[in-house]
Amino acid sequence: MSIASAIQELSQVLGDRLSLSKADLDAHGQNEAHFPVTPPDAVAYPQDTAEVSQIMRICSAHGCPVVGYGAGTSLEAHALAVQGGVVVDFARMNRVIEVNAQDMDARVQPGITREALNTDLRATGLFFPVDPGANASIGGMASTRASGTTAVRYGTMRDNVLGLEVVLADGRIIRTGTRARKSSAGFDLTGLFVGAEGTLGLITELTLRLHGQPEAISAAVCAFDDIGAAVETVIATIQMGIPMARIEFLDGASVAAVNAMSKLGLPETPHLMVEFHGSTAGVAEQAERFGEIADEMGGKGFKWSSKPEERTALWEARHKAYWAVLSSRPGAMGLVTDLCVPISRLAEAVTAAHEDIARASIPGPILGHVGDGNFHSLLLVDPDSPEELAEAKAIAARMVDRALEMGGTITGEHGVGMGKLPYMRAEHGAAWDVMGEIKRALDPGNLMNPGKMVPGN
Numbered sequence: 001m002s003i004a005s006a007i008q009e010l011s012q013v014l015g016d017r018l019s020l021s022k023a024d025l026d027a028h029g030q031n032e033a034h035f036p037v038t039p040p041d042a043v044a045y046p047q048d049t050a051e052v053s054q055i056m057r058i059c060s061a062h063g064c065p066v067v068g069y070g071a072g073t074s075l076e077a078h079a080l081a082v083q084g085g086v087v088v089d090f091a092r093m094n095r096v097i098e099v100n101a102q103d104m105d106a107r108v109q110p111g112i113t114r115e116a117l118n119t120d121l122r123a124t125g126l127f128f129p130v131d132p133g134a135n136a137s138i139g140g141m142a143s144t145r146a147s148g149t150t151a152v153r154y155g156t157m158r159d160n161v162l163g164l165e166v167v168l169a170d171g172r173i174i175r176t177g178t179r180a181r182k183s184s185a186g187f188d189l190t191g192l193f194v195g196a197e198g199t200l201g202l203i204t205e206l207t208l209r210l211h212g213q214p215e216a217i218s219a220a221v222c223a224f225d226d227i228g229a230a231v232e233t234v235i236a237t238i239q240m241g242i243p244m245a246r247i248e249f250l251d252g253a254s255v256a257a258v259n260a261m262s263k264l265g266l267p268e269t270p271h272l273m274v275e276f277h278g279s280t281a282g283v284a285e286q287a288e289r290f291g292e293i294a295d296e297m298g299g300k301g302f303k304w305s306s307k308p309e310e311r312t313a314l315w316e317a318r319h320k321a322y323w324a325v326l327s328s329r330p331g332a333m334g335l336v337t338d339l340c341v342p343i344s345r346l347a348e349a350v351t352a353a354h355e356d357i358a359r360a361s362i363p364g365p366i367l368g369h370v371g372d373g374n375f376h377s378l379l380l381v382d383p384d385s386p387e388e389l390a391e392a393k394a395i396a397a398r399m400v401d402r403a404l405e406m407g408g409t410i411t412g413e414h415g416v417g418m419g420k421l422p423y424m425r426a427e428h429g430a431a432w433d434v435m436g437e438i439k440r441a442l443d444p445g446n447l448m449n450p451g452k453m454v455p456g457n
Helices: 003-017 022-027 049-062 114-124 138-143 189-193 227-239 252-262 280-296 308-319 321-327 343-358 386-405 421-428 430-442
Strands: 042-044 066-069 086-089 096-100 105-108 161-167 173-177 202-209 216-223 244-250 271-278 300-305 333-336 366-369 374-381
Touching: 003 042, 003 049, 003 086, 022 042, 049 066, 049 086, 049 161, 049 202, 066 138, 066 202, 096 114, 105 114, 114 138, 138 202, 161 189, 173 189, 216 280, 216 308, 227 244, 227 271, 227 280, 227 343, 244 252, 244 308, 252 308, 252 321, 252 366, 271 280, 271 308, 280 300, 308 321, 321 333, 321 374, 333 386, 343 366, 343 374, 343 386, 374 386, 386 421, 421 430
Parallel strands: 042 086, 066 086
Antiparallel strands: 096 105, 105 202, 161 173, 161 202, 216 271, 216 300, 244 271, 244 366, 333 374, 366 374
């Protein structure tokens, strides 16, 4: 392996679009969680698929590791170059290539962010619904199989990516999927690369499913005395078939943090935040029915609104919850859990997690996209305390074990990266070895985002 030789050859191809500056390397070695700063050896800024292919051919020839990079908002160290090498930053591949309004799909480059895409789509009456909270890049969202607040209605990236263009480890360019809404033609390679976290290839183009902008939107917020009542309300709402676009849970500690940052002034008890999409009459009826269920479950202070400014304030506060919780313990770093369980076990899982954290010496507010059984705890750790980090990891491990016993998963949306790697065997068993075999078949030199996802990587 000769990373230096690869960088020398890449500099001749990319010129000043291959960065070796310490500031740039350090910026691409940062992450949003507790993992140490890990700078790469170089950062490449390709402008098109042909350049990505050329980068891969050069790196393959020299045995140089390659890591894809979007907006850098992932939470499990997905984009850290843990074995050195070149980070490929897709910031300059950020265009909407075409929009097919009649077919409700679009082709985009991977570096475009979800907010920029929806701004571009505004005049078409369509939108891309997947909303992980952060203004992530579409390529990164596909690579981690992201979802977020709207998954309960619109699904995850798996459901909204129709096809891909991918550059493989040897530089070959392949296309997966079509613009057709279904196909029985061969392996589902689109599904293979969505969620592969850049370990099998670099995504250079995506064909996305779009949705019509709803005629009306209403949002509601409701307080509860305890976690169990709030989560049971979610379960009852789903079982009643009320078509929610979002339903979010925040425990009392999360509400306190959000209040401090966003000045919402909510009672510092467990809350549900809900949104409905549809016709004017439809969303009013759905909000009313939800209010009735919440009232039966002991909900208090139910308020709903269709005013854009009030809805925007509510969801901006929810999207800032991660930073609000971090700010509630100044100087802390976060270890984030990302469990997802069958909806019937949700109340049990959340209550048990809350009890685990209550017994701990570190805080860990709980929140999540409970409409699809996905919830998080942000365990706040003193970065100078190995004891606190060990305690946080032990709490997270107990939560993982419980989720798997319930038929759930170690990660509902954040992906594996490095943080969830120790739990993959427990969830997948021998199937994890099969993932490793697929990796070796497509990337025999282990160049694509090494150290992530598969055993022995």
